[in-house]
Amino acid sequence: MAAGADAVAVAGDRIALVGPTRDVVRNSGAAEPIDADGASVFAGFQDAHAHPSHAGVDLGRCTLDDIDDRSGLVAAVADYASRRPAEPWILGSGWGMDAFPGGVATAAELDSVVSDRPVFLMNRDGHGAWVNSLALEIAGIDAHTPDPPDGRIERNAAGEPIGTLHEGAADLVGRLAPPVSAAEREAGILRAQEYLFSLGVTGWQDAWVTRGDHEAYLAVAGRGELVAHVTGALWWDRGRGLDQVDELVDRRTSRGRYTARTVKIMLDGVCENFTAAMLDPYVGRPREAEHPTGLTFVDEPVLTAAVIELDRAGFQVHFHALGDRAVRMALDALAGARTANGPSNGRHHLAHLQLVDPTDVALFAPLGAVANIQPLWAHEDGYQRDLTIPYLGPERSARQYPFGELHRAGARLAIGSDWSVSTPNPFEILHVAVTRTHPDAPGVPPLGPDQALSWDDAIEAATLGAAYVCHRDTTSGTIEIGKDADLVVADRNVRVDDEPWATRVVATIVGGRVVHEG
Numbered sequence: 001m002a003a004g005a006d007a008v009a010v011a012g013d014r015i016a017l018v019g020p021t022r023d024v025v026r027n028s029g030a031a032e033p034i035d036a037d038g039a040s041v042f043a044g045f046q047d048a049h050a051h052p053s054h055a056g057v058d059l060g061r062c063t064l065d066d067i068d069d070r071s072g073l074v075a076a077v078a079d080y081a082s083r084r085p086a087e088p089w090i091l092g093s094g095w096g097m098d099a100f101p102g103g104v105a106t107a108a109e110l111d112s113v114v115s116d117r118p119v120f121l122m123n124r125d126g127h128g129a130w131v132n133s134l135a136l137e138i139a140g141i142d143a144h145t146p147d148p149p150d151g152r153i154e155r156n157a158a159g160e161p162i163g164t165l166h167e168g169a170a171d172l173v174g175r176l177a178p179p180v181s182a183a184e185r186e187a188g189i190l191r192a193q194e195y196l197f198s199l200g201v202t203g204w205q206d207a208w209v210t211r212g213d214h215e216a217y218l219a220v221a222g223r224g225e226l227v228a229h230v231t232g233a234l235w236w237d238r239g240r241g242l243d244q245v246d247e248l249v250d251r252r253t254s255r256g257r258y259t260a261r262t263v264k265i266m267l268d269g270v271c272e273n274f275t276a277a278m279l280d281p282y283v284g285r286p287r288e289a290e291h292p293t294g295l296t297f298v299d300e301p302v303l304t305a306a307v308i309e310l311d312r313a314g315f316q317v318h319f320h321a322l323g324d325r326a327v328r329m330a331l332d333a334l335a336g337a338r339t340a341n342g343p344s345n346g347r348h349h350l351a352h353l354q355l356v357d358p359t360d361v362a363l364f365a366p367l368g369a370v371a372n373i374q375p376l377w378a379h380e381d382g383y384q385r386d387l388t389i390p391y392l393g394p395e396r397s398a399r400q401y402p403f404g405e406l407h408r409a410g411a412r413l414a415i416g417s418d419w420s421v422s423t424p425n426p427f428e429i430l431h432v433a434v435t436r437t438h439p440d441a442p443g444v445p446p447l448g449p450d451q452a453l454s455w456d457d458a459i460e461a462a463t464l465g466a467a468y469v470c471h472r473d474t475t476s477g478t479i480e481i482g483k484d485a486d487l488v489v490a491d492r493n494v495r496v497d498d499e500p501w502a503t504r505v506v507a508t509i510v511g512g513r514v515v516h517e518g
């Protein structure tokens with residue numbers, strides 16, 4: 001909010017006046033002033049990378065997000081299963097790899113509580129599944145099953161599956177689970193919307209929109225039930241080639257507050273299971289390393305041709321690029337698109353950016369590539385201590401999530417949560433962005449403190465920056481006269497030195513309408 005302004009007046013769905021309370025009250029006329037006395041008002045937060053369509057469905061299933069220990073996880077699965085005796089499969093998500101030695105969850109632990117029905121539980125970051133023995137049996141996975149090209153089956157010394165399936169290997173079981181119905185998807189989106197409004201999030205880019213999700217968004221948008229502004233990133237099928245571009249063009253559409261003109265290309269995986277694509281090999285791996293520099297899911301020539309084609313067709317490309325080799329592939333492909341097509345307003349963006357080679361940091365700005373960052377991950381925790389730092393080595397570990405460097409090099413930043421991988425609470429995310437520590441871990445040293453962002457830069461990335469990647473920066477993202485009245489009233493005058501994570505949202509307003517009151 002502009003300096004000295006502590007009140008905002010709304011007329012219809014737009015911001016009519018911004019200024020000191022007394023001026024706004026005196027001059028607002030028919031407009032309704034919001035007096036933020038003693039509190040603070042922010043432009044509605046926008047989430048540049050989240051999975052609300054999937055997270056909303058998950059909220060209705062076996063959710064394990066808040067449980068950090070093995071026995072608690074197993075007990076929660078047992079409890080869920082006992083309360084749903086008629087469900088043919090136990091489906092859920094949210095367990096953390098750091099609850100298990102080496103990040104490997106076992107079928108035996110699940111068998112001890114559910115053995116009569118298949119269990120399929122995606123982990124917190126969506127890059128692996130924990131399954132029971134019946135699920136392995138139904139999928140025909142045994143010692144003779146080869147790893148799929150885009151994934152890995154965790155095995156014991158005899159080669160038998162243990163119960164954790166990484167990346168594409170999870171699909172071997174997941175594809176057999178009952179499909180999510182259209183009604184479940186639509187209910188999931190609305191459940192997600194309600195939850196995000198309670199946190200002050202008024203719009204988002206959904207980073208993985210399948211055909212079913214797309215139809216569900218169109219349905220709720222068509223009925224006027226989608227109040228948040230949503231950009232849908234249509235999923236690039238990495239098993240196919242350029243033949244899918246025409247289909248994506250056919251699906252490109254806008255209805256109500258839903259717009260789908262983005263394509264999501266997932267280039268690599270994550271560090272914790274050695275599937276992030278690295279320029280240099282992982283170090284100190286305990287097992288025979290099959291892919292010493294991780295995995296890439298799209299071949300480079302196909303990627304470059306696809307990005308050129310999508311850019312030319314007027315799409316925005318949203319990359320999952322976590323390792324430094326994946327980041328370089330994305331930047332190379334964007335450079336190819338600029339050479340082939342000239343300038344575009346695609347506002348292409350790279351999400352995650354756990355490692356960026358120093359020579360690549362400076363390429364974001366000239367290529368117009370937006371750094372889509374998830375600051376909540378940039379602190380030291382069990383994932384870092386046990387599953388990441390030992391395998392990256394000290395030099396790479398110290399430069400993880402180089403958000404400060406990217407900002408100083410002129411890269412435009414947009415903040416996303418990657419919910420349900422981690423919380424979509426903007427104040428918790430902003431806290432880590434500026435401190436590189438997590439409020440739950442007092443005394444733990446900051447992770448790369450020179451990569452911290454200033455409070456103002458972090459707020460801008462969570463509002464205007466995210467609006468920019470959703471092509472909504474001319475109508476939202478700041479509190480300015482004439483912009484959409486998408487506003488968040490917080491319960492305090494938030495300051496960096498005052499534990500921003502503890503901030504609560506008192507009211508969320510979208511288009512001048514109160515959508516949440518806390």
Ligand SMILES: [Zn+2]
Pocket residue numbers: 049050051207418
């Ligand atoms: Zn994601």
